[in-house]
Amino acid sequence: MTMGFTGITGSVPGLDRNDQVDRGEVADLDLVRDVANRLVASMTQVIEGKADIVRTTVTVLFAGGHLLIEDVPGVGKTMLAKALARSIDASVRRIQFTPDLLPSDVTGVSIFNQDARRFEFRPGAIFANVVVGDEINRASPKTQSALLESMEERQVTVDGTTYELQAPFIVMATQNPIEMEGTYPLPEAQRDRFMARISMGYPSPAAELELLEVHGSRSPLDSLRPVTDAATINSVVQAVMRVHASPAIRQYIVDLVNRSRSTSALRLGASPRAGLHLLRSARAHASLEGRDHVIPDDVQLLAPAVLAHRLMPSSETQLARRTTTEVVGDLLRQVPVPPQAR
Amino acid sequence: MSRRRWRITLLGALATLAAVYPVTSLFQSSAWLLPAIVMVAVSAGIGLLMRGLTRSRVLVVAVQLVVTAYVILAQFAGDTFFLLLPTVSTLQAANSYGLEALDTLGRYSAPAPLGDGVTFYLVIIVTLVAICVDAMAATWRSPAAAGLPLLTAYLVTAANGDSALAVRFFVVPAALWLVMLHTTARAQFGRWSTTSTTDDGGRAVPAHDGAAMRSFSAGAAKLGLAGLVLALVVPVFVPHFPPRYLTDGLGRASGQGGTDGSVGFNNTVDLTRSLNNDDDSPVLQYTTTGFSRSPLRVLATGYYSRGEWLAVKDSGDGAGQPQPLPPPSDRNDYEITVTDNTLAAPNIAAPYPVVAVAMNGTPWTIDPVTRDVRVSRPVSSYRVTYADIAPLPSLLRESGEPDSPDIVDDDLAIPDTVRVLLDSWSKKITAGKNNPLDRAIAIQESLRSPEYSYNLDLGAPLRGEDGQILDPITTFYKTKRGYCVQFATAMIMLARAQGIPARMAIGFLPGTSVDGKYVVRASDAHAWPELYFQGYGWLRFEPTPGARSGNPPPYAVEGAGDGARGAGRAPSESASGTARSQAARPSATPTAAPVVAAPSFTDRISSVFSLRNVVTALTLVVLLLALFVMPITAALDRARRRRQAVTRQDLVEVDWNDLTSHLRDLGLPAPPGDTLRQARDRYIQSGHLGVDNAEAVRRVTMTLEKARYDRPERTSVEEAETLHRDIRQIRREVGRTRAGSTRLRSFFWPEAGVSIWRDLPARLSHLVDRRSR
Structure with a gap:
């Protein structure tokens, strides 16, 4: 089964080769926990009563993935993205996606410099460590794909010249539920690029009350100071890669992904990339817990966030008004946790 | 309830056993019960096991059939197995068992002797009932249907028994069946979904399953109880009919006229015919101090004339006193207490020979020759001391020529018409026997052999070459069938032809035990021969085949008198510490014991390891392993x-x-x-x-x-x-x-x-x- 993964690694473009470097090395867990604690503490100042959301956000950041935040307007999607961005001492760009936004606005454009008499590349909004894409499904598919390509490749090609993006590079995109008006839903191929999708959900009454008190006067974002920097995040991501994932865990992930492809509740199962994302996020989560090895609980905890947005429900599931998140829950109940005795 | 349904299985097995238990009253021995219980347990156990393993109901029943068939065959015909598998000879063995069982059922009425063949088929039937009940109740979950095989099993007994079955024989299986119904109903209600669709609220859909279940099971219980009460009460008010037997009982044997080539008994008409209307009514009840139960004799006669036995009113010279019995050291005296006697005067019934009579003041006389006790008016209860004379065969063989006042001329008379036939017939039977006892035994065994069949129906009267109806003895010689009177007559005549004085005794079989008392019914009427042996008096023989007429007395058993049997009898009798059994010991043991002791030990060892025992033990081991x-x-x-x-x-x-x-x-x-x-x-x-x-x-x-x-x-x-x-x-x-x-x-x-x-x-x-x- 290990072979399955190495095979896939080669075939999927843009994957981090560091996925394979965990043998024999011990992750620097103290650094990971330290950074995680500081980030969580910082973000919690702004996002109240959503500890698990904050934690998942940090997990995705440490796993080197991108995050899709989906919910109705006004529940703090952008606030979450901004809080993370402000907490890291790194370049932050924010793109407000609108129907008339052009691909070159995202990637950058070559402009003819009269003085130097040559074309100069002016980087777009994507050239930053943290990119906050607001209301990504309001942009036209063409613009969406410009962003999503660079997300996956971690590079931008304009006029035949390829420009590398800096690490760390995390895109946090927010989107309204796809049923809402004036939206261009992301195709499944593009949704697949996001490591995880989370929903904010409405705050609890207590949190909402406090929100009215505190936020009424000034924006809490103003008081946020960076608690870490880009270089540290880079080394944290490297450390997470070294978290041990035993054969049993990898088998478990393969079983889960395979089951999602064979179940009748789904029209489209999880991609090989989904399995990779699941493993990486599980590693990050294990290291957040102070463990240098992944356990099935990590996988189970992250599977709904990592898998649900990539799956397409079958018509029966839709008729039954069941979400793919619920289907993932079923999968987790059905698939035995290896090693299972024969 | 799980798929195995162990509770219903257990109930089914118990109900099966309860339903077939009354069959014990149809047979003399209950030896079939243990293998039957084992087989019911085996089929139930396999049902449990298979239901746990497979969902295929047919497979469950098939495995039950195969395994039980194997166990039964191994049990009864294990010695024909080759490599633990049945062979062709196993089938032959099963076939011979079947013939034997058919023979028994055709020949005897309840209670019949229990041969291997009968046991074999009885166990098969019980097993089939058990599998049916288990399949219906547990495998198919419809215990209501399981009532059918249970009822069938019960009816087999009810239809063939010689008396009404006790109420508990019906109540117990019926109650178990009701419990099965209740258990399954409850389990099925438990499975009903609470979200059952209801089209409108007005319908009588119970609001709550618990309430529905209670009302249902209460209704079912009431119905069942009502049915049970009906089944028990209604028969009380409905007139009874005498039971019909698959094979007719002995009871209707006597009391037919001496026409149509049958032997009749004229003077006992008042005894039998008056009771003939209601065969099953009790004649008397008694308790006895004796261990073995002897028939109760009413009268005896030696006078046979033109196909009829006639009681002689007062035989001998009427001088009053019978000949003395053997000294008390050579006999065991027991006392019989008769109550509720309905026998018409002047006869009373008592085992032969009577020693003393206590009549509560009613005058009585004793016939000096036949020892018939006569009373002047009916007595409802009386006490009689009687002797059990069971002389050793060896002594009987040496008894001298019969010469006693007890013997009258009639006791050796042979009708002229059949003298030639009887001479040749008896010679053929007794060839090689050189003393009266062995000849008598040979005659008796010849009549008890399968060649002769017990049948109440004598068939159409045979006619001779001249067109005349043949006399009864010749008819019996040719048809070889009849009932007790024919058999007894034939034995008497054959014995007389061999020079042994013989006479006819009329009376009752020992009856059936009810609540510690023996009840003699009209249907127990019986006739048997008495033969005279010098020094021992008139001794009973039993030529009539059939379970109810019982085994012949010990001295009249074929091969009687060889040392082992004499020695074997002695301990069983020695409980009473009689002189006779003490006398028997020295004659049998001194020479036999040392020689016999050693081989008997090895015999016992090898008998322990006989194939059947080994197969039984193996079956037990397999059952344990299965557990x-x-x-x-x-x-x-x-x-x-x-x-x-x-x-x-x-x-x-x-x-x-x-x-x-x-x-x-x-x-x-x-x-x-x-x-x-x-x-x-x-x-x-x-x-x-x-x-x-x-x-x-x-x-x-x-x-x-x-x-x-x-x-x-x-x-x-x-x-x-x-x-x-x-x-x-x-x-x-x-x-x-x-x-x-x-x-x-x-x-x-x-x-x-x-x-x-x-x-x-x-x-x-x-x-x-x-x-x-």
Whole structure:
């Protein structure tokens, strides 16, 4: 089964080769926990009563993935993205996606410099460590794909010249539920690029009350100071890669992904990339817990966030008004946790 | 209720046994009961086992049939097996059993003797009933239908018994059947969904399943109770009809006129005919101090004339006193107390020979020759002391020429018409016998042989060459069938032809035991011959084949008198400490004992290891193994996986697997999707584990998690050891908190063992597929 993964690694473009470097090395867990604690503490100042959301956000950041935040307007999607961005001492760009936004606005454009008499590349909004894409499904598919390509490749090609993006590079995109008006839903191929999708959900009454008190006067974002920097995040991501994932865990992930492809509740199962994302996020989560090895609980905890947005429900599931998140829950109940005795 | 339905299975088995139990009254011996119980248990057990293993109902019944058939064949015809498998000769054996059973059923009426053949088929029938009941009640879940085989089994007895069956014989199976109905109904209600669709609220759909169940089972119970009461009460008010036998009883044998080529008995008409209308009414009741029950004689006569036996009013010269009996040292005296006597005067019934009579003031006389006791008016109760004279055959053989006042001329008279026939007939039978006893026994055995058949229907009267109806003796010689009167007459005439004085005795069979008393009914009327032996008087013989007429007296058994039998009899009789049995011992034991002792020991050993015993023992072993097959399978499988374990982690996994499967058996399931931590929380929470055990579970799961998911080199030997110890502790402690029945089931029906058997067909077919590819 290990072979399955190495095979896939080669075939999927843009994957981090560091996925394979965990043998024999011990992750620097103290650094990971330290950074995680500081980030969580910082973000919690702004996002109240959503500890698990904050934690998942940090997990995705440490796993080197991108995050899709989906919910109705006004529940703090952008606030979450901004809080993370402000907490890291790194370049932050924010793109407000609108129907008339052009691909070159995202990637950058070559402009003819009269003085130097040559074309100069002016980087777009994507050239930053943290990119906050607001209301990504309001942009036209063409613009969406410009962003999503660079997300996956971690590079931008304009006029035949390829420009590398800096690490760390995390895109946090927010989107309204796809049923809402004036939206261009992301195709499944593009949704697949996001490591995880989370929903904010409405705050609890207590949190909402406090929100009215505190936020009424000034924006809490103003008081946020960076608690870490880009270089540290880079080394944290490297450390997470070294978290041990035993054969049993990898088998478990393969079983889960395979089951999602064979179940009748789904029209489209999880991609090989989904399995990779699941493993990486599980590693990050294990290291957040102070463990240098992944356990099935990590996988189970992250599977709904990592898998649900990539799956397409079958018509029966839709008729039954069941979400793919619920289907993932079923999968987790059905698939035995290896090693299972024969 | 689980798929195995052990409760309903148990009820079904019990109901089957209760329904067939009355069959014991149809046979003399209850030896069939034990194998029948074993077979009912086997079929129920296999039903349980198979229902646990497969969903195919037909397969369940098929396996039940095959296995029970095998066990029965092994039990009864195991010596014909080759390599533990039935052979053609097994079928032949079964066939001969069948012939034997048919013969018994055709010849005897209840209670019939219990031969191997009858036992064989009785056990088969009981097993079939058991399988039917089990299939209907448990496999198909319709115990209502199971009432049919139960009723059939019950009716077999009710229709063939010689008396009305006791009420409990009906009440017990009926009650068990009702409980089965109730149990299944409750289980089915339990399965009903609470979200059943209701089209409108006005319909009588019960609001709550519990209420519905209660009302249903209450209704069913009322119905059942009403049915039961009806079944018991109605017969009280409905006129009774005498029971009809599959094979007619002995009771209607006597009392027919001497026409149509049959033997009649004229003077007893008042005795039998007056009672003939209601065959089953009791004639008298009695208790006796004797061990063996003798027939009760009413009268005896030696006068036979033109096909009829006629009682002589006052035989002899009427001088009054009978000849003295043998001295008390040569006989055992017993006392019989008769109550509720309805026999018409002047006769009373008492075992022969009468020693003393206590009549409560009613005058009585005793016939000096026949010793018939006569009374001047009917007596309802009386006491009679009678002697049991059972002389040793060896002494009988040496008895001298008959010469006694007890013998009258009639006792040796032979009708002229049949003298020639009787001479040749008796010579043929008694060829080679050189003393009166052996000749008498030969005659008796000849008449009891299968050549002659007991039949109330004598058939159309035979006519001779001249067109005249033949005399009864010639007719019997040719047709070889009849009832007690014909058999007795034939024996008397044959004995007379051999020079042995013989006469006819009329009376009753010993009757049936009811509540410690013996009840003699009109249907017990019987006729038998008495033969005279010098020095011992008139001795009873029993030429009539049939269970109710009983075995011949000990002295009249073929081969009687060889040392072993004499010695064998002595201990059984010695309880009364009579002089006769003491006298018998020296004659039998001194020479025989030393010689016989040694081989008898080896004989006993070899008889213990006879094939049938070995087969029985093997069957028992197989049954025991079957009982323990699941735990044994689980243990073997665990040992196998332990052997196959290569690394320390494999071993730990085997232990953990063992624990989870044991906890599942104890009612603590962990879904396959559970991670170790989820399983841990589940066990601690729903297992109600104490602090120590919860800690042990935490240690186990943490160690196991590390072994499974951390780098392999990090799990130490000590941790693996602790894990093993903890797992054992958890196993023990969790078991203690569970109910005894749960623990019992987890022992006898462990999922680890059951799943192996359940998956066996799939694995086998997989194996075959791989081979054939």
